[in-house]
Amino acid sequence: MNFLEKRIQQEGSVLDGNVLKVDQFLTHQVDAQLMQKIGEEFAAKFQAKNITKVITIEASGIAPAVFTGLSLGVPVIFARKQKSVTMEDELLCTEVYSYTKKVTSTVSISSKFLTPTDNVLVIDDFLANGQAALGLSELCQKAGATVTGIGIVIEKSFQSGRELLEKAGFDVYSLARIASLENQQVQFLTEK
Amino acid sequence: MNFLEKRIQQEGSVLDGNVLKVDQFLTHQVDAQLMQKIGEEFAAKFQAKNITKVITIEASGIAPAVFTGLSLGVPVIFARKQKSVTMEDELLCTEVYSYTKKVTSTVSISSKFLTPTDNVLVIDDFLANGQAALGLSELCQKAGATVTGIGIVIEKSFQSGRELLEKAGFDVYSLARIASLENQQVQFLTEK
Numbered sequence: 001m002n003f004l005e006k007r008i009q010q011e012g013s014v015l016d017g018n019v020l021k022v023d024q025f026l027t028h029q030v031d032a033q034l035m036q037k038i039g040e041e042f043a044a045k046f047q048a049k050n051i052t053k054v055i056t057i058e059a060s061g062i063a064p065a066v067f068t069g070l071s072l073g074v075p076v077i078f079a080r081k082q083k084s085v086t087m088e089d090e091l092l093c094t095e096v097y098s099y100t101k102k103v104t105s106t107v108s109i110s111s112k113f114l115t116p117t118d119n120v121l122v123i124d125d126f127l128a129n130g131q132a133a134l135g136l137s138e139l140c141q142k143a144g145a146t147v148t149g150i151g152i153v154i155e156k157s158f159q160s161g162r163e164l165l166e167k168a169g170f171d172v173y174s175l176a177r178i179a180s181l182e183n184q185q186v187q188f189l190t191e192k
Numbered sequence: 193m194n195f196l197e198k199r200i201q202q203e204g205s206v207l208d209g210n211v212l213k214v215d216q217f218l219t220h221q222v223d224a225q226l227m228q229k230i231g232e233e234f235a236a237k238f239q240a241k242n243i244t245k246v247i248t249i250e251a252s253g254i255a256p257a258v259f260t261g262l263s264l265g266v267p268v269i270f271a272r273k274q275k276s277v278t279m280e281d282e283l284l285c286t287e288v289y290s291y292t293k294k295v296t297s298t299v300s301i302s303s304k305f306l307t308p309t310d311n312v313l314v315i316d317d318f319l320a321n322g323q324a325a326l327g328l329s330e331l332c333q334k335a336g337a338t339v340t341g342i343g344i345v346i347e348k349s350f351q352s353g354r355e356l357l358e359k360a361g362f363d364v365y366s367l368a369r370i371a372s373l374e375n376q377q378v379q380f381l382t383e384k
Contacts, residue, residue, distance in 0.1 A: 021278040028279070029269045029305050030254075032262035058251035059270060062222075066255045070224035077221045078251060082293065086213040087220070101274065113221050 003037060004176045005188050008154065014184045018156070019100060026125055026153065027060045038175060039067025042123060042151040045173050046072070049148045051121045053077060053114065055140070057096070057107060057132050060125040064153050068123050077113050079136060081105040092142045096135035099128060107132075109139050116144035127152040127174060130161030137170065149173060156181070157189050195229060196368045197380050200346065206376045210348070211292060218317055218345065219252045230367060231259025234315060234343040237365050238264070241340045243313045245269060245306065247332070249288070249299060249324050252317040256345050260315050269305050271328060273297040284334045288327035291320060299324075301331050308336035319344040319366060322353030329362065341365060348373070349381050 001009065011024040025031040042064070054076045056065035062078050069076035080087065093108040114120070122136045127150075137147045150165060155174035158181075165172050177189040193201065203216040217223040234256070246268045248257035254270050261268035272279065285300040306312070314328045319342075329339045339362060347354060347366035350373075357364050369381040 015278060015280065019278055023278055023302065028272065028302060029267050030258055030261070032258045032268055033265075035258060036262060059254060059272070062251060062254040063258045063268075066222055066224045066227060066258065069222070070228060073225075075221050076224055076255075080220065080251070082295075086207060086211055086215055086292065088207065100278065103274075110215065110220060 001188065002175070004034075004153070007034065008176055008178075008186055012186055014181045014186060018158075018181045020154065020156070020178065020181060020186065022154065026063075030063045032063070035063045035067045038064045038153060039069075039071045041175055042068040042121070042173070043071030046121050046149045046151065049121075050119050051148055052118045053145075054121050054123055055079065055109065055114075055136055056123045057081070057136060061123055061132075064125060064151075065123040068121065068151065072121070075113075077109055079107045079109045079139065081107055092139045094135045094138045094142075097131050099131075107135050107139070109143075111143060114140060114143035114145045118143070118145035119148040120145050122147060122150045123152075124150075125153045127155040127161040127165075127172070128159045130164040133161065133165055133170075134168070137168070151175075154178065193380065194367070196226075196345070199226065200368055200370075200378055204378055206373045206378060210350075210373045212346065212348070212370065212373060212378065214346065218255075222255045224255070227255045227259045230256045230345060231261075231263045233367055234260040234313070234365070235263030237343065238313050238341045241313075242311050243340055244310045245337075246313050246315055247271065247301070247306075247328055248315045249273070249328060253315055253324075256317060256343075257315040260313065260343065264313070267305075269301055271299045271301045271331065273299055284331045286327045286330045286334075289323050291323075299327050299331070301335075303335060306332060306335035306337045310335070310337035311340040312337050314339060314342045315344075316342075317345045319347040319353040319357075319364070320351045322356040325353070325357055325362075326360070329360070343367075346370065
């Protein structure tokens, strides 16, 4: 069990509907030391890939993404779910459905921040059905940028997200892979 | 001019309605190195105050807050504007009006993360009318926690926020204080 899996085992809880609650250190309260370590892991994995930008989606993706950007020494962009009055540039937009929030959001990035020469690392807190990661990849494609990798903090491997992303040709690296949340128990994939 | 003011001078732009756009390094694209330095500044300022928690509000407050939490070695909580299905605990809630987004949001924190023994440092990206900082302070008060300080990345000193917060008795520390955005020019307060 790695450092993150231990933490999930100790502090995560399983709610009805296969929902894993990790609000003690990731999705509401954030353990910055843990995020730093997570950022270092993603950076180590993708170090040789000449990453030029890290992108994520607000809000829970921001903490792991900024530490990844710090370790790689590249800018981080967080896609926005709500348009701010300062977003008056040309926008790249796509629709993302969140199964945990039960809403479809229009997710956008100012087009000036992504160019065809960018090698992008997509970072997100959870991979379940893959909708957020696919949406972010779509924004990159619209900009002509290359998605060089996808780094996920917690993957629900029993849902369809990873398969979907791999079929689309993406290199997916998840720090914790969960095989099952049945009977309120967290079971990790043993082979990694 | 300090490191942040220089960056604002170089990369910020002024939009109609006294709006300062800093989406190159803070509100949309994030410079993680800069955020680390900002976190270290806040930590140095409040080091002696026995801070036990850093709180902020999603989304642009998260990057400066997590680096502050890292430097102080304490957990960071980001208040949420939208209820997630994993937020099934008792919530502390308040209403916050955003002048830049022109919407009122219900902002909430799970009550289990704030206790009467907490000394809280509130961190936010902007201080204009003070509504977000006041809202976060209200959540702390509801929990019986003490707001020990408020750290702001960019203060619009020509708006009412600082006065409001100081009148309420808070120790406000802003890294960049803007005296005026008139004629599309950023003028900083000279005395600091």
